[in-house]
Amino acid sequence: MPRKRRVKSVKTELIKKAREAMLAAVQIYNNPQVTFKAESFITLAVIGWTYLLHAFFRSKGIDYRYYRYTGKKKVYDKTKYGAYKHWELERCLNEKDCPLDSDTITNLRFLIGVRHEIEHQMTDKVDEFLSAKLQACALNFDYYICKLFGDKYNLSKELSLAIQFSPLTPEQRDILHDNSHITSNVKNFVVDFENVLSEEALASSRYAYRVLFVPINAKRKGQADQVVEFIKSDSPLAEGIEKTYAVLKETEKRKYLPSEIVSLMKEKGYDKFSINKHTELWKSRNAKDPKYSFGVLISKTWYWYETWLKEVQQHCEEHADKLRS
Template identity: 55%
Template sequence: MKPKQRIRTVGSVSNELLKKSREAALAAVQVFNNPAITFKSEIFVVMMVISWTYLLHAHFRKQGIEYRYFKVAGTRKRFDKTSKGAFKYWELERCLNDQASPVDKAAANNLRFLVGLRHEIEHQMTNRLDEHLSARFQACCLNYNDLIKRLFGDEFGIDKHLSFSLQFSAINTDQWEALHDAEGLPPNIRAFINAFDSALTEAEFNDPRFAYRVLFVPKTANRKGQADKVIEFIKADSDLAKDVNKHYAVVKETEKAKYLPKQVVEKMQASGYPRFTMHNHTQLWKELDAKNTSKGWGVSVVKTWYWYQPWLEIVASHCAANAAAYS
């Protein structure tokens, strides 16, 4: 093949990959913003993983980097193929692991989370993922739009095709807490999220490229005839941001404190019930079916059970009601 012909082939394949990548990303966002679809998070994750994979394939193709699996036999490459004879291309994780990957660490953390989440939801139906993980989904979209424009030009961005999704009700603090505490996440999803987040540093967890969290403040126009902005983005170090933090209650998600069974028993003994033992604690949680995840009293993380603060209060009430036995 002549050099010019090869350049045209590389360009055409790269453009086709970009086209599919953008279509997958747009489809993911459109599905997520569709109020009639209840399986939106799962579809979003799968489609965005495909979108990012094609984007990185297009980049590698453009740079002349081999992104097919192969083995070296002597001086020749023997490419791995499927049972039907098709080449095996790198999956997203392999793309991110390559030293030529253009994805920065924070955005890569976001994608590794989505890939891990996809592995979990492949095997079990889920619900209520939307409100728990929307900040990470938002970061994924912003990271994608930023990278595709940086690698291929502003004309390939998808921001011009998207708009903010409208909703029919405002969200106050009580409503947000009700959403946040709503049960429905399967134990395996909870365990995966906790394990993944625990492996991140505080700076990595708080990086907006990993999870994009915003504060919503009602905004009205200053003069009649002006168009209102429902959402206004402001810099974190601006005077307005400092003023908002000073005068408004900010809804901030924090990690729940977790306690091992041994710690629960030790706290009860330190509170004046020295005869309350691990055996008593085990009998109590079994009697109350306390490890039923629908009750929200604890969580299993990598095969280890942790108790939340509400369970400690229940145990404390039990000890107080049976003070004669435990004092």
């Protein structure tokens, strides 16, 4: 007679595999020889979180298998070869007894959405574009595996800060800030996803974890041995850095529909400026060419940036005699 597996043994195995999946995700991301970083991290992280939540549901006696009722009989869904179909991560997040906080759930929904996009199209250098969300995902996982199952599963002691061979040069910084190489499907998904988030959710470190690095010279013994030195957020030094960062940080560009641009021009007195004239203008300048960065296509709708609005205003000023009654 075959041995009957105990609930505890399955739960422990799920936790172990969840932990190993996240460790593998981080190790691959930190490997300088790997260029398929973000995509690999997301795939393994989703597996890790799925197993972690399966372990939690199992510990609470929650059945995480798909089933349906035929009359009064519960019939479980199975794969072609007879295995039970368990909940995927998205279904786990929808469960009312899911133990995760809302910002952690938002972070995971974001990564699931990105995974759906990269499954169908090759991406190009999305690592830096997504890094804050990936870092938050890893930290959230470490927090919850310890919270739900104990500190013995802690991952932070096994991974350290990645070392690089040179400081960040201005040229590298410009490349990191230039998102023009990101495939449009990923960029459009990110914009659509974040447009509906509250300011609190966007600022949450559970959703996206950002760290500001400032090169410093050691001024006391022992300090020079620390690559990263943490300071209190309410200290005078942190306050000064925050003010500088507030000036430098990149913000999401304001977007305008064509009708909004026309309305703004009419408010300035250019009452003869119309949608047709606006269309003629952007076509004459080929303004939708990505090299000009005048706008962005999101879900089949074109939005114009502030830079294009200024171009339109300048055009109206130069042709005021024709555009005013």
